[in-house]
Amino acid sequence: MHGEYKVAGGKLVVVDLDVVENRLANISLSGDFFLEPDEALGHMSQALEQLPADAPISEYEHAVERAAGDAVMVGFDARAVVLAVLRALGRSTSWSDHDFQLVDSGGQHPPMQMALDEVIARQVGDGRRPPTLRVWEWASNAVIIGSFQSVANEVDLEAAARHDTTVVRRISGGGAMFVEPGNSITYSLYVPATLVEGMSFVDSYEFLDRWVIQAFRDLGVEASYEPINDLVSPGGKIGGAAQKRLANGTVLHHVTMSYDMDAAKMLDILRIGREKLSDKGHISAAKRVDPIRSQTGLSRDEVVNSMLDSFESRYGLDRVQLDETTRAEAEQLAASKFEDPAWLHRVP
Incomplete structure (x- = not known):
């Protein structure tokens, strides 16, 4: 499943994932944003692994925020990652x-x-x-x-x-x-x-x-x-x-x-x-x-x-x-x- 979200005045966030037995799996985050340190990207992806595909939005957002920690996110934020996930799942749509x-x-x-x-x-x-x-x-x-x-x-x-x-x-x-x-x-x-x-x-x-x-x-x-x-x-x-x-x-x-x-x-x-x-x-x-x-x-x-x-x-x-x-x-x-x-x- 593939989802994209463009932040207003910011950058594009892309998510590719699978759903296995109603759980998120094989999550890959990408985009044209800026992020320091680099390894924070993997931490955010890992934090979403195995969460229910029908979990509340707040659960996804808290997981990404905890994984990002003190990382510097430029052009996107945890909410942008979540919106891309929701679009990949079909729970959110674009124009x-x-x-x-x-x-x-x-x-x-x-x-x-x-x-x-x-x-x-x-x-x-x-x-x-x-x-x-x-x-x-x-x-x-x-x-x-x-x-x-x-x-x-x-x-x-x-x-x-x-x-x-x-x-x-x-x-x-x-x-x-x-x-x-x-x-x-x-x-x-x-x-x-x-x-x-x-x-x-x-x-x-x-x-x-x-x-x-x-x-x-x-x-x-x-x-x-x-x-x-x-x-x-x-x-x-x-x-x-x-x-x-x-x-x-x-x-x-x-x-x-x-x-x-x-x-x-x-x-x-x-x-x-x-x-x-x-x-x-x-x-x-x-x-x-x-x-x-x-x-x-x-x-x-x-x-x-x-x-x-x-x-x-x-x-x-x-x-x-x-x-x-x-x-x-x-x-x-x-x-x-x-x-x-x-x-x-x-x-x-």
Whole structure:
């Protein structure tokens, strides 16, 4: 069995091994990393010998760390070795192990957007659909609050009504977002949990958005990731990510970015407190955000197409239209859950 893991900004770790009676055997570690002293490589390989093939990740990591001791590891670490082992065992996958689908769901109103996210995520986890990318097209204004936020604390409902803005609650955590058709770029990735197996939640955010960071850099935007979940540039925040892990083994990862922004309208609707702003080093919520339009000079469609071209060049994309079965499932869920005031106000 053969597994490889490339450390972000670091080196490649390669593992070759056998499994004999559910035990790791004949382990060989290699890669383009740097390690001193040399014999530490053999010690790490030996430490993994005879461990169960289904052992917890922590058991592998502790074994490698103990074997490495005071060795100097440059460009990799014990976690990188473990991830390569998991890929060799098939417990972890890489982008290239999957065939990705791009679903064109057309313009949708806020409750339907929320429902499509949940339905497509379930389909991927149930094996009814391959790993999928979806770019949202908004049919109307929306405020989307996080799963654990209070509507009363986050949104001025009178202002939302005045601006013809629908308030909905999504299934992932994180903060509130204000979006208008044409002014936002939102996308969702629906992937198997094996793609981020062995990573911390924080690391998985950066890992799943690494492609879009590079896509923006290709457009001349000095984009980077700021933990826990922000996409930023020197001018400010570009967007924010959120995740939901489903019980059927799917990771739903979605991002909303500001292409353009009506700051006055956003601040009229959202209750953005000084406590939230204080740890960002800003006194104004509007100054926190740096719209993509101002940085690229490109139309929204040009930016989206460039993003999709970048993803396709790396991982491939099979482009499909939203099928009627999925549409019907989402319509039913939108009506029964995401339009239900009980769901919207589940946090007092």
